[in-house]
Amino acid sequence: MSYTLDRGDLADLARGAALLGTGGGGDPYIGRLLVDQALRHGPGTITVLDPDDLRDDDFVIPTAQMGAPTVMVEKIPRGDEAVAALRALEDHLGRRADATMPIECGGINSMIPLLVAARTGLPVVDADGMGRAFPELQMETFSVYGVPGSPLAVGGENGETVIIDTGADNRRMEWLARGIAVRLGGVAHIAEYAMSGADVRRTAVPRTLGLGLRIGRALRAARENHRDPVEALADTMAGTLYDKVRVLFRGKVVDVERRTEAGFARGHATIAAFDGPRTLELTFQNEHLVARAGGEVRCVVPDLICVLEADTGEPITTEGLRYGQRAVVVGISTPDLMRSPEALGVFGPRAFGLDMEFQPVEDLVPL
Amino acid sequence: MSYTLDRGDLADLARGAALLGTGGGGDPYIGRLLVDQALRHGPGTITVLDPDDLRDDDFVIPTAQMGAPTVMVEKIPRGDEAVAALRALEDHLGRRADATMPIECGGINSMIPLLVAARTGLPVVDADGMGRAFPELQMETFSVYGVPGSPLAVGGENGETVIIDTGADNRRMEWLARGIAVRLGGVAHIAEYAMSGADVRRTAVPRTLGLGLRIGRALRAARENHRDPVEALADTMAGTLYDKVRVLFRGKVVDVERRTEAGFARGHATIAAFDGPRTLELTFQNEHLVARAGGEVRCVVPDLICVLEADTGEPITTEGLRYGQRAVVVGISTPDLMRSPEALGVFGPRAFGLDMEFQPVEDLVPL
Structure with a gap:
């Protein structure tokens, strides 16, 4: 079932995403602040699309941050880098996205697609490609079940863009994108694994955004109730x-x-x-x-x-x-x-x- | 004046280019073998265009190899990487090149555009952007006199392509492209500084390919004549x-x-x-x-x-x-x-x- 998120949900979602991140995925704190700010100055809510509500031919472009979490907590994004990556990939492919989606449901990457959604008005699909967090870009269920990650777009803080196309070789895509992330100071914002709604249903781990939200709420309630x-x-x-x-x-x-x-x-x-x-x-x-x-x-x-x-x-x-x-x-x-x-x-x-x-x-x- | 080159010219040109390379630009030997092979299996000759014979609105895409010369002599190219970079840039820009051109007249980069010419049938412009060799991509007369190097395309040996766009910031383009070159093993083949015929005449160092050829011939003649x-x-x-x-x-x-x-x-x-x-x-x-x-x-x-x-x-x-x-x-x-x-x-x-x-x-x- 599709639903909407607002600013009041973000702290719980960040907590749940930090748990699903299994220690990684980057501290969602800064991502949460960025989404909060974008919602305050923008639409107020984000539409979260259930995978079952996607049309087969909808065009979904996942967005994310990649890099070392140790750097992510020190190098604050401007906030528009992931949107720039999405737009660069749209321009390269000659097609506009109908929705964005997380590549992992853990850590800051639960927040980056929400930031893109809040800034562009696109909905976010409630699904992801890791069902947790992983450190490398080929480590996605999308990749396991045959969706190529390429072309991948990077958006940098100075307005630079990079398009990487390694065909079906997602490991090499990771290798080259990591090189760019290092050159950008240890963190890059990316758009990759563009796919159809049908492929989302076939390859993604479903409803992990909603799960993160429920985990975050449960942990908060336990604390409040000394459970x-x-x-x-x-x-x-x-x-x-x-x-x-x-x-x-x-x-x-x-x-x-x-x-x-x-x-x-x-x-x-x-x-x-x-x-x-x-x-x-x-x-x-x-x-x-x-x-x-x-x-x-x-x-x-x-x-x-x-x-x-x-x-x-x-x-x-x-x-x-x-x-x-x-x-x-x-x-x-x-x-x-x-x-x-x-x-x-x-x-x-x-x-x-x-x-x-x-x-x-x-x-x-x-x- | 425009003219044609054939296999018999390559050894002299390589010698002259090694001199103009001021120690760098990569040993032209391997590049020469690649051009020789392409000419043997292809058109037999390469058309070298005098800058004065370019039309103002001709579209010129320089091609080159970048990396550490110590790696270039050990990591033999397949031979089609620079063509792949050219084609990737053409696709990205939506326009076909009328000619290619060296970015430097020293070392292997005197040969790479000839290799592209021999494989594609494009003419090569007798001019370059360094008047010698330099180690970094922003160090070009093109850059000095206002032609942006971006977008830059990289073609790798496994068919991967990378497009880097840093707007007018050619130093940052170099920084990101160097990161990719390192990830590709120390060498990358590139197409960059796409420009009009008018911009070639305004910003390039003219007739350095012909000069390299004359230097190579003169050094050979001196040796033969004990001069x-x-x-x-x-x-x-x-x-x-x-x-x-x-x-x-x-x-x-x-x-x-x-x-x-x-x-x-x-x-x-x-x-x-x-x-x-x-x-x-x-x-x-x-x-x-x-x-x-x-x-x-x-x-x-x-x-x-x-x-x-x-x-x-x-x-x-x-x-x-x-x-x-x-x-x-x-x-x-x-x-x-x-x-x-x-x-x-x-x-x-x-x-x-x-x-x-x-x-x-x-x-x-x-x-």
Whole structure:
């Protein structure tokens, strides 16, 4: 069902998107402020289109920000870069978009399409290409199920545009676009994976924007009602495509090693139990990739590894991890669409250089 | 006057272009082989258009290779990358080119437009935008005199294309294109500075292709006739836009320090006199930038600093410099068009981070 969003929804959506970002996708805070400002000076509301309400031949151009989250929180966008990318791609393809859409439902990229929508009046499709956040542009269900990412358009803060066309090779598109993002200071705004309404229904993870909003509301309500945030999260996920929720660990952040290299934020974090010598080790490339306790894998990509503040339930991004934070680490099953052999080939453990097979979180951590 | 080139001209042109490349522009050898092959399988000859034979509204798209010369000699092109760049720019602009043109008359970039001409049947304009070689894309007389380099098209070896549009900011165009060149392995083939025939006549350094050919022939004839190559060179340059030729130094290469960084070949070379303790120090960024003897500047960019094998007169590129080579270093005055205050602002000493004013070689080394 299609619906409208207004400024009052943004804080909850940002909170839910930060959770679905599994530590990455960029802190949605700045994106939220930009959308809030655009709504205040513009239409007031954004239309969110259910994928079922798209016509087969509607033309959808997803918009996003790419780069290292460590840079995204310091380099504030002007606000029109993603619109410039969309317009450059429209000009290149000779066709106007009927809607925009997120490429990932986590982090700042839940906000960028809303910003484009608020500035252009286009609706946003309630779906995305990752069902979470991933660090690279070929890691999309669109790509897995045959939609080319090219041509990709970049819009920069000085009005520059770049069009990258690598045909069907989405990995090479990522490689070249990342080079441009690095040259633009570590962040670029992009439009890519232009596709038909029929392809959205065939390849996208549906209704993740609405899910992010419900997660954000549930975490806020839990805090207001002094309820365990993980319990509230599990209730929200029940009956969705993400219906297995497991507590992986509770403890204190005792070590974070983080570096910004080749346009990514990479590193490790260690969380020590409150009550004993046990630790959980998290490895991340923008997003959390794997959680290990005592050398044993507890959850691995593409399942979601989410770090929450233990008391407030507020999601913590990888660049927000700090010594001394009290955290609960949660594993969530990713949608089946993202666990197929084709999907695991693109964004399973080995795609990130991890020498292991994917194992579902519900098998690694039985109830 | 317009004329035709055939396979028999290529070796002489490559030699002359290597000299005008002032050590950079890439070794023309591989480019020459590619042109030779294209002519053998294609039209047999290439039409070289005098700038005066262009119509005002002819549409000229220069083509070139960019990257580190150290990579260019190791990474052999497929041969169709520059044509792909030209076609991508034509498609983007919605207009077919009437001719191509070099962006620099030195090194491999004297050959790339010939390769495009041999493969497409387009004529090549006898002019260029540097009157020599320079390492960066904003360092063009086209840019100095108001022709925007954007949009620039890149054609890669896997069929990928990139269109970069930075409006009137040619320095930023260089910055983004260099990022793509690095991602493509250190070399990219490009089409840029699309312009009218009238703009070619207004902004280009004229007849440098023909000059390269004459230089190459003169150096070969000198070798065959056991004549001093520098004398033959001075005779060739007399009456051209480059009419002051000075011997800066004769000696043996005793030290070369070279590194490939950020897509450039940078370094220093030291040449020791045959008969005493004197040395000449050369500093280069792809091309030679400054020659100093005993701490005193003898020649500085944009004047040409050319290193020749002492006995054969064969030009030596910066990536070809080797310990023990016997060399004569020659300074040549650059055309007046390239010594204007506007031009020196773009490719004078300070544009390369050298803390000095430009001084003409004829003042630094009086006859």
